[in-house]
Amino acid sequence: MITDLPSLASAIPDGTLLAIPADYGGPSLAVTLELIRRKRRGLRLVTAPTSGLQADLLIGAGVVTEIETAGISLGEYGAAERFRAAWSAGTIAVKDSTCPALHAGFQAAEKGVPFLPLRGILGSDLLKRRPDWKVISNPLADEPDPIVLVPAIRPEVALFHAPLADRHGNVWIGMRRELATLAHASSRALVTAEELYPGNLLDDPLRAPGTLPHLYVDQVALVPGGSWPLTDPSSLALYAEAARTQSGFANLVREWLHG
Amino acid sequence: MADPRLLAALLADAVAGSRTIAVGSNSPIPAAAALLAQRRRPETTISILGSSRHNPFPDGGRELFDFAAQGRLDAFFLGGGQIDGAGNVNLLQAGGIRFPGSYGSAYLMPLVPNIVLFREEHSRRVLVPRVEFISAAGRPRRLVTGRAVFGGGEDGFVLLSAHPGETEESIRAATGFAFATAPGFGPSPTPPPEELAWLRGPIADELAQPYPRFAQILRGSHA
Numbered sequence: 001m002i003t004d005l006p007s008l009a010s011a012i013p014d015g016t017l018l019a020i021p022a023d024y025g026g027p028s029l030a031v032t033l034e035l036i037r038r039k040r041r042g043l044r045l046v047t048a049p050t051s052g053l054q055a056d057l058l059i060g061a062g063v064v065t066e067i068e069t070a071g072i073s074l075g076e077y078g079a080a081e082r083f084r085a086a087w088s089a090g091t092i093a094v095k096d097s098t099c100p101a102l103h104a105g106f107q108a109a110e111k112g113v114p115f116l117p118l119r120g121i122l123g124s125d126l127l128k129r130r131p132d133w134k135v136i137s138n139p140l141a142d143e144p145d146p147i148v149l150v151p152a153i154r155p156e157v158a159l160f161h162a163p164l165a166d167r168h169g170n171v172w173i174g175m176r177r178e179l180a181t182l183a184h185a186s187s188r189a190l191v192t193a194e195e196l197y198p199g200n201l202l203d204d205p206l207r208a209p210g211t212l213p214h215l216y217v218d219q220v221a222l223v224p225g226g227s228w229p230l231t232d233p234s235s236l237a238l239y240a241e242a243a244r245t246q247s248g249f250a251n252l253v254r255e256w257l258h259g
Numbered sequence: 260m261a262d263p264r265l266l267a268a269l270l271a272d273a274v275a276g277s278r279t280i281a282v283g284s285n286s287p288i289p290a291a292a293a294l295l296a297q298r299r300r301p302e303t304t305i306s307i308l309g310s311s312r313h314n315p316f317p318d319g320g321r322e323l324f325d326f327a328a329q330g331r332l333d334a335f336f337l338g339g340g341q342i343d344g345a346g347n348v349n350l351l352q353a354g355g356i357r358f359p360g361s362y363g364s365a366y367l368m369p370l371v372p373n374i375v376l377f378r379e380e381h382s383r384r385v386l387v388p389r390v391e392f393i394s395a396a397g398r399p400r401r402l403v404t405g406r407a408v409f410g411g412g413e414d415g416f417v418l419l420s421a422h423p424g425e426t427e428e429s430i431r432a433a434t435g436f437a438f439a440t441a442p443g444f445g446p447s448p449t450p451p452p453e454e455l456a457w458l459r460g461p462i463a464d465e466l467a468q469p470y471p472r473f474a475q476i477l478r479g480s481h482a
Contacts, residue, residue: 024309024469025320049320050284050362071350071360075285075309076472079359087357096351099363100324107321119328120366123396125351177319233471 001169003219008190009034011219012157015042019106019155019182023052023075023230026176028161028192030226036061037257045069046155048106048182049099053230053239056080059092060249068095068153070102077240082249096129103178105153110184115149122146158186161226162212165193169214170201180212188218192226229256261379261405261422263476264458267291268450269408270336271299273375273401277333281306281323284362287466287473289336289377294462295454309469324363327370334373337364337399341390342376344415344436346399349390361394368397375399381406383435406430408447409438420447 008031012018021027025048032054035043040063045055047069055072058064060082072080086092100118108116117138127133127148138145160179164172171191173179183189189212201211229235242248270292274280280303282290293305293313306323307313316322326332339348340358348368350361368374374397378385381404402409402416407430409416416438421430427440450458463477 022320050360069360071284071362073285073359076287076470084357088355096360098361098365100321100328100366103321103324118366120368120370122369123393124361124365125393126361126365175314175317175319177317178321179319181319181321 001214001217001220002165002167002222004221005030005034005192005223008192008219008221009038011188011190012040012043012159014040015044017044017046017156019046019048019153019158019186020051020054021048021160021176021179021182022050023054026160026162026173026179026227027051027054027230028159028223028226029054029228029230030161030192030223031159031190032057033257035063036253041065046153047072047102048178049097049102052080053236056082056243057253059083059086060243060246061253064092066093066095068097068102070097070099074236074240077236081243082246085246096126098124098126101133101150102153103181104150106178106181106185108150108152109154110181113152115151117147117149119147121148153185155182155186156188158182158189159191160189161192161194161223163194164197164201165191165220165222166197166199166201168200169217169220171212171217171220172197172201172207172210173212174210180216183212183216189216190218191220192223193220194224194226196222263288263291263473264455265422265447265449266377266379266403266405267295267458268454269403269447270375270377271295272448273403273408274334274373275299277303277373279304279306279326279332280334281308281327281332282336283308285359286336286338286377287470288379289375290466290470291458291462291473291477292336294465295458298454298457298462307469310465311468312465324366327367330370330372332367332371334375335367335371336375336377337368337395338378339376339385339390339394341385341387342378342402343387343390344438346376346397346411346416347390347393348376348395349392350394351392353391364395368395368399373400376402377404379405381430381433383433386433387435406433410441415439417441418444420445422447423449
C-alpha cells in the first residue's frame, strides 16, 4: 500500500487513460516528471475538470495522444503553449468538454450507471462536437423538457497529490472532494502525499469526512514537495516563458529532470 | 489600458443586489469585483475559484454547478475570446487560434440569472457580428469592456456608458456588432476614494493568494 515514486510511475503504462485534477486541485507533478523521464507514450488524459502546467508538460514531452478537458491554461502566467502547439499541429486529439459534464461523467461512473442527465449546455456548439452526449426529452415531464445526457467516464488510473496519508493507505483530501469522486470513478487511484499522518485518518472525526478510504487507493507514496514546480511562482514564470518554443520547453524540462 | 480598479467597480455595479456571486478560472478583475461587491453588501456570499479563503463549497468542484442548476447562484462572470451581438461567447477557437477552452460557460450561461460578460480588450477582433464557435449561448445582463459598459436585452446590447477618453463614436468604431445607445448614455462612473482604497489595500491582499501578479497591479498607483 505505501510504496515509492518509481513504483507509482510503473503503474501507469503506455496508453493509460489517466485522470488528473486541476492545477489548483492537487496534481502530482513528481509522478508527472517521472513519466516524462521514462518516456511514456500514448497516454490519454482526462482532466477533472481542467488542467494547466501538468497537462502542458505531458503534451510538450510527447507523452499524450488524446485529452478530454474543459480548458487548459497557465492562468496568470499565460496560455498553455505546448497544448496550443499540439492542437495546431494536430498531434493530439482534443475532446472538448465543459466542467460540470466532466464532474457528472465521473459521478456516473462512481454510481455505476451509464450516464447522468445535466441541465444547461443547450445552445452550445459543444453538443455538435460531442456525438457521445445525447439530448433527450425528459421522460418524466408532461411538457417538452430537453435535457443533456453525458456518459460515465471510467479512467484506468486517477493520479493526485494529497496533503496527508496514513499507514493504512487512507488519504486526507479535505475540501477537494472531487478527488474522492475521481478515485471512486477510476479502476485504480495512485497518490503521492506530502506528509505521513501518524494514526488512522478514519479514527479522527474531524479528519474522516475529508478522507478518501484505502478501499479506493491502490498505492500511496510519501513525496514531500510532490506538487513542485506548481508551488513556486518563479518556476512557473520561467516555464511560461520557455514553453513558447519547443526547444525552450525541452531545455527547461531537461534541467528540471536532471538539475 | 483601462484602470483595473475602475473595471472592478463597474463589474461590482453589474452584480449589485446579488446574494451569491461566483468567479471562475482566469478572472482576476471579476474576483476583485466580487470582493468589492461583498464590501458594499456584507451579507453577500462569494466564491472565487482557486482561493482557499473564498470557497463556500466544501463538497468539491461539482457543488457550485449543482448549486447553479437549482437556481441558487445569482451571478457569474464570463469572458470570451469572441463575443457577439447576440451575447454568445466563444472560449474555444477562432481563426485557427486555440483558446483555453469553454470551462463552465456552456452550462452556467443558461442557468445563472445574472451573467456578466467581461473582456478588457474592446476591439472588432473580439466583439464580432457572429462568434465562430458558440461555447455558451444565453442572455447576459451586462457586458463590461476596457472601454464601455453595455446592457443586455432581448434585441442585443445597449451602450450604457463609456470610460474616460471614449465617446459613443469611438465605441462604435471599435465594436464589430450593431448596438443601440441608451437614452441616459454618459461617462462610466468612477469609484469613490473609499472604494479605490479598498481595492488597493484589503482586496489586493485577499487576491494575493489566487492572483499574486494581479494583486501587485491592484496595489500599484498607476492610472
